[in-house]
Amino acid sequence: MPVFQSLEENGRILRVQFVDPWRSEEMVAQFPEAKRIYDSATETVHLLIDMTRNRNGSPNALRAREAPAVNHPMAGEIAVYGASPFIKTLGAVVFRLARIENAKFFNTEAEALAYLRQKIGQAATVPGTE
Numbered sequence: 001m002p003v004f005q006s007l008e009e010n011g012r013i014l015r016v017q018f019v020d021p022w023r024s025e026e027m028v029a030q031f032p033e034a035k036r037i038y039d040s041a042t043e044t045v046h047l048l049i050d051m052t053r054n055r056n057g058s059p060n061a062l063r064a065r066e067a068p069a070v071n072h073p074m075a076g077e078i079a080v081y082g083a084s085p086f087i088k089t090l091g092a093v094v095f096r097l098a099r100i101e102n103a104k105f106f107n108t109e110a111e112a113l114a115y116l117r118q119k120i121g122q123a124a125t126v127p128g129t130e
Contacts, residue, residue: 003017003030004016011045012043012046013048017049024063031068037068038073044074044075044076046116046120047069047079049081050081053082061090061094065094065097076102077103077104079106079116080112
């Protein structure tokens, strides 16, 4: 299956990797496990999407709007890295049509992780959350 996911950073980041060729059905097949992760979370879980091995996208990519990372109360920020210019353009359209406002594109994994780690750190320092 060319769509892989793993939980990292002490359960605070869900990493999803898309590897060509992939189909939207393979992405959707990951949703039940992702929902279980979000359902059991006690803190916000952010999504890190690795597009370094994906150049073509997938028909029906708009099904991403059904992902728990988009609509679950424990879902946080979405950081996408390694996307080609075509995938960035396609992704921006999908995000806009699906009204996903918490997604950002990054050139490298290090930039995306730094952004999410900053979000995790900020959440930990919010007064009343200690």
